[in-house]
Amino acid sequence: MDGGVGYVDMDALKATELRLGLPGSDPPEKPPPTTTTTARPTKRSLDEDRAARREPSEGGRATSTRATKAQVVGWPPIRSYRKNSFQAMKAAAEAAGLYVKVSMDGAPYLRKIDLEVYKGYKELREALEDMFKCFEGCKGSEYAITYEDKDGDLMLVGDVPWEMFTSSCKKLRIIRGAEAIRGLGSSQ
Amino acid sequence: MVRGFGWAAAFPDEVWEHVFSFLAADADRNAVALVCRAWHRIERRSRRRVFVGNCYAVAPAAAVRRFPEVRAAAIKGKPHFADFNLVPTDWGGGAEAWVEAMAEGWPHLEELRLKRMVVSDDCLELIARSFKNFGVLSLVSCDGFSTAGLAAIAANCRSSPVHTSVGLEVAILVSVASEGVNELSLVYLLLSSADIPYLRNLRELDLHENEVEDNCLNWISHFPESFTSLVSLNIACLEGDVNTSVLECLISRCPNLKTLRLNHAMPLEKLVSLLQRAPQLVDVGTSKFSADHHPELFSKLESTFAGFKHLKSLSGIWEAGPTYLPAIYSVCESLTSLNLCYATIQSPELLKFVSRCKNLQRLWVMDLIEDNGLIAVAASCKLLQELRVFPSDPYGVAPPISLTEHGLVAISAGCLMLHSVLYFCRQMTNAALLTIANNRPNLTCFRLCIIEPHTPDYISQEPLDAGFSAIVESCKDLRRLSLSGLLTDRVFKSIGASANRLEMLSVAFAGDSDAGLHYILSGCKNLRKLEIRDCPFGDKALLDNASKLETMRSLWMSSCSVTLGACRQLALKMPRLNVEVIDERRGRPLESWPDDFPVEKLYIYRTVAGPRSDTPPCVWTV
Numbered sequence: 001m002d003g004g005v006g007y008v009d010m011d012a013l014k015a016t017e018l019r020l021g022l023p024g025s026d027p028p029e030k031p032p033p034t035t036t037t038t039a040r041p042t043k044r045s046l047d048e049d050r051a052a053r054r055e056p057s058e059g060g061r062a063t064s065t066r067a068t069k070a071q072v073v074g075w076p077p078i079r080s081y082r083k084n085s086f087q088a089m090k091a092a093a094e095a096a097g098l099y100v101k102v103s104m105d106g107a108p109y110l111r112k113i114d115l116e117v118y119k120g121y122k123e124l125r126e127a128l129e130d131m132f133k134c135f136e137g138c139k140g141s142e143y144a145i146t147y148e149d150k151d152g153d154l155m156l157v158g159d160v161p162w163e164m165f166t167s168s169c170k171k172l173r174i175i176r177g178a179e180a181i182r183g184l185g186s187s188q
Numbered sequence: 189m190v191r192g193f194g195w196a197a198a199f200p201d202e203v204w205e206h207v208f209s210f211l212a213a214d215a216d217r218n219a220v221a222l223v224c225r226a227w228h229r230i231e232r233r234s235r236r237r238v239f240v241g242n243c244y245a246v247a248p249a250a251a252v253r254r255f256p257e258v259r260a261a262a263i264k265g266k267p268h269f270a271d272f273n274l275v276p277t278d279w280g281g282g283a284e285a286w287v288e289a290m291a292e293g294w295p296h297l298e299e300l301r302l303k304r305m306v307v308s309d310d311c312l313e314l315i316a317r318s319f320k321n322f323g324v325l326s327l328v329s330c331d332g333f334s335t336a337g338l339a340a341i342a343a344n345c346r347s348s349p350v351h352t353s354v355g356l357e358v359a360i361l362v363s364v365a366s367e368g369v370n371e372l373s374l375v376y377l378l379l380s381s382a383d384i385p386y387l388r389n390l391r392e393l394d395l396h397e398n399e400v401e402d403n404c405l406n407w408i409s410h411f412p413e414s415f416t417s418l419v420s421l422n423i424a425c426l427e428g429d430v431n432t433s434v435l436e437c438l439i440s441r442c443p444n445l446k447t448l449r450l451n452h453a454m455p456l457e458k459l460v461s462l463l464q465r466a467p468q469l470v471d472v473g474t475s476k477f478s479a480d481h482h483p484e485l486f487s488k489l490e491s492t493f494a495g496f497k498h499l500k501s502l503s504g505i506w507e508a509g510p511t512y513l514p515a516i517y518s519v520c521e522s523l524t525s526l527n528l529c530y531a532t533i534q535s536p537e538l539l540k541f542v543s544r545c546k547n548l549q550r551l552w553v554m555d556l557i558e559d560n561g562l563i564a565v566a567a568s569c570k571l572l573q574e575l576r577v578f579p580s581d582p583y584g585v586a587p588p589i590s591l592t593e594h595g596l597v598a599i600s601a602g603c604l605m606l607h608s609v610l611y612f613c614r615q616m617t618n619a620a621l622l623t624i625a626n627n628r629p630n631l632t633c634f635r636l637c638i639i640e641p642h643t644p645d646y647i648s649q650e651p652l653d654a655g656f657s658a659i660v661e662s663c664k665d666l667r668r669l670s671l672s673g674l675l676t677d678r679v680f681k682s683i684g685a686s687a688n689r690l691e692m693l694s695v696a697f698a699g700d701s702d703a704g705l706h707y708i709l710s711g712c713k714n715l716r717k718l719e720i721r722d723c724p725f726g727d728k729a730l731l732d733n734a735s736k737l738e739t740m741r742s743l744w745m746s747s748c749s750v751t752l753g754a755c756r757q758l759a760l761k762m763p764r765l766n767v768e769v770i771d772e773r774r775g776r777p778l779e780s781w782p783d784d785f786p787v788e789k790l791y792i793y794r795t796v797a798g799p800r801s802d803t804p805p806c807v808w809t810v
Contacts, residue, residue: 072641073272073273073274074269074272074273074274074721075272075641075696076579076582076612076637076639077271077272077637077670077694077696078272078578078579078582078612079271079272079329079397080271080272080273150480150481150511151481151483161536163510163534163536163537164510164536164537167509167510167511168481168511
C-alpha cells in the first residue's frame with residue numbers, strides 16, 4: 001500500500017519540482033480543461049497553491065473565476081434536468097419584477113418601484129426618501145411608511161421579514177404629519 | 189454429474205426453488221448457481237428478478253435465454269457522468285435491443301425499470317403490445333420518447349376483460365387454464381391485423397426526470413374508462429399541460445392510487461380540486477405552489493391537505509412562495525420523505541415548515557435552507573437518515589448563501605440515524621470533516637461537492653486530504669463517496685487502504701500523479717464503479733491494475749492523462765473489457781492515430797458480449 005515502484009511520493013516531489021517564473025509568483029492560472037482541449041492540468045506544488053489562495057485579490061481572481069466557471073462542462077455536477085428547470089424558473093421570476101405603487105400624502109402623483117431591487121428595509125427607506133425628497137419640506141422625519149397587504153389591511157412597514165413583506169405587499173403609502181405620529185405611538 | 193452432489197437429487201426441484209426464493213440478493217443466487225449443475229438449472233429457471241447494471245455487459249438474448257422465467261427486469265445504460273453532459277448524446281444505451289429480446293423471451297414480464305437509456309416511442313409501443321401481465325413501467329433519466337409513446341402505453345391498459353377501442357375486428361371470449369395458474373381466467377382476445385395482448389393491470393407508471401418531447405397533448409385521455417388499477421403515477425418530469433378533468437376522472441376511478449406526482453404546469457386551484465378526490469394518497473408531488481393570495485384557495489388547500497390521513501411523502505412544491513406553505517402544515521407530522529429541492533422558498537419559511545416534520549427520514553432541500561435551517565433540522569428531525577442539499581445558484585458568484593460546513597456538522601451531530609449525505613457548498617474545513625466522521629461512523633453514502641474546484645480548507649489553506657481520510661477511516665460501511673476540493677495523492681492512499689466496502693467513487697479535479705489512481709485500483713476491494721474527471725491520472729496506474737478493472741462494473745476517465753497507446757495495451761491484455769475511447773472532434777479513424785495521442789474521454793467496462801455494434805462515430809472500441 002506504499003505507493004509501490006514507480007510512484008513518486010508527494011513530499012519528495014515537492015522538494016525536487018522545477019518551476020518556471022520568479023519564486024513566490026503565481027503561475028498563470030490555466031482555465032480547467034474543456035471538452036475541446038486535452039490540456040494536462042498544471043502541475044503546481046502545494047506551496048504555490050496555498051500562496052495563490054491566500055492572496056485575496058478579489059477583483060482579478062473573481063473575474064477569472066467567473067470566466068473559468070462558465071467554461072467547465074458538467075461542473076458543478078448537477079443534473080441537466082435540474083439546471084433546465086431551475087433556470088426556467090429563475091428567468092420567469094426575474095422577468096416579472098415586483099412593481100408596486102407608492103403614494104405619499106399630499107403628493108400630486110404616485111410613483112412605482114420594483115421591490116425586488118432592494119435587499120432590505122433600509123435600502124427601501126432610503127430609496128423612498130430619495131424619491132419623495134422634493135415634497136418633504138422641513139419636517140422630514142414625521143412620516144410613516146405603510147403598505148396594503150394581500151388581505152387589504154394597512155400595515156406598518158418593517159414588522160415582518162423582508163421576503164414575507166415583498167410577497168404580500170400590494171402597494172405602499174407614506175403617511176405624513178399628525179396621523180403618522182398617532183399611528184406610530186409605542187413602536188419605534 | 190459428480191457423485192458427491194447426488195444429494196441435490198434427494199429433494200424435488202420445487203423444494204430447492206422454494207429454498208432459493210429466500211435469497212434476495214443476486215450475489216447469493218449467483219453463488220448458488222455455481223454449486224452444481226442441478227442447482228444451476230433450478231436457480232436459473234426460478235430467478236424472477238434480473239438487474240443489469242450495464243446494458244452492454246451482456247447480450248440481451250443471452251440474458252433472456254439464461255433466465256427464462258423473469259418477471260422483473262431493471263437495466264441501466266449510460267455512464268453516470270451522462271447526467272452532467274459529459275457523455276455525447278449519441279453514445280448509446282438504446283433500449284430497443286433489450287425490449288425486443290424481452291418481448292420475444294419474457295412474455296410474462298411484469299415489471300420493467302430502465303435508467304439512463306434511450307427509449308424510443310417504438311420501444312414504448314412494443315412494451316405496450318408485448319407483455320400480457322405488465323404492471324410496472326419505470327423510466328428514470330431516460331430520453332428519446334414523447335408523449336405519443338406514453339399514449340400508446342395508456343391506450344393498451346386494461347383492468348378488466350372488457351373490450352372497447354376503435355379498430356376492433358373480432359372479439360372472442362375464451363376461457364384459458366394457463367400454465368401454473370389453477371383458476372380459469374377469462375380473456376378477451378382482440379383479433380386484428382396485429383395481434384395485441386394488452387397491458388393488463390398496469391399499476392405503476394413512473395417517469396422520473398426524463399426528457400420527454402411533448403407532442404401528444406391529451407395522452408392521459410388514452411387510458412380507457414375501464415382502467416382502474418393504477419397505484420402509482422409519476423408525471424413530474426412532463427413539461428406540458430395535462431388535461432385536468434381527464435386526470436380527475438382517472439384518479440376518481442382508481443381507488444388504489446397511493447402515489448401521485450404531478451408536473452409543474454398545473455395551476456394551484458386545479459391541483460387542489462384534483463387532490464381532493466384522492467385523500468388516500470401516501471405520496472404526493474404537487475405542481476406549482478404559488479399563486480396570488482386568495483383566502484378561499486388557501487382554505488381549500490388547507491382542508492385538502494388536512495384530509496390526507498396517510499400522507500408520508502411530499503415533493504414538487506415548485507416555486508413555492510411563503511403564502512401557501514402554511515396551508516399544508518397539517519401534514520408535516522406524518523411526513524417521512526420531503527423533497528423541496530425545486531422549491532425556491534427562503535430560509536425562514538423553510539425553517540418553519542421543516543422543523544415541524546418531526547418524523548422525517550429523508551430531506552431533499554435547496555441551500556436556501558442555510559445553516560440556521562439545518563441547525564433547526566438537526567434539533568427537530570431526529571429520525572433523519574438521508575439529507576441532500578442542492579445549490580440554488582451554482583454558477584453565480586454573489587450573493588453567497590449562508591450555507592457552510594456548519595450546517596452539515598450540526599446535522600451530523602443531531603441526527604444519529606443519518607447515513608446518506610449529498611451536500612453542495614462553497615467552503616469546507618478538515619476539522620469539520622473530522623467532526624462529521626467522528627459523529628457519524630454509520631455513514632454509507634457521503635457525497636460532498638464544494639462548488640469551486642481545488643478549494644482548500646478555507647481556514648488552514650491545507651488540502652482536504654485529512655478530512656476525507658477521516659471519513660473513510662471512520663465510516664467502515666461507506667459504500668459511496670464523492671470527493672471535491674483541493675486534494676493530493678494522500679487522500680487516495682487513505683481511500684485505497686481503508687475504504688473496504690466502497691462500491692462507487694467519484695473524483696474530480698484531484699490528485700497529483702498516477703499514484704492517486706494506483707492507490708484506488710490496488711485497494712478498495714469492493715469497488716464497482718469509478719468515475720474520474722480532470723485528474724492527472726495516466727497510463728501506468730491503469731496498466732498496472734488492468735485485472736482490477738474486470739472486477740468492476742465500469743471506469744470512466746475524462747480530461748485525464750491517458751494515451752491511446754495505453755488503451756490499446758489494455759484492450760489487448762484484457763479481452764473481456766470493452767475499452768471505449770470517446771472523441772468528439774476527430775474524423776479520422778482510430779487506427780491512424782499514434783500511441784501518444786491523448787484520450788479525452790475513456791469508458792471501460794467488463795462485458796461478456798464483446799464489443800458493441802451500435803457505437804456512434806465519436807466512440808471507438810479499442
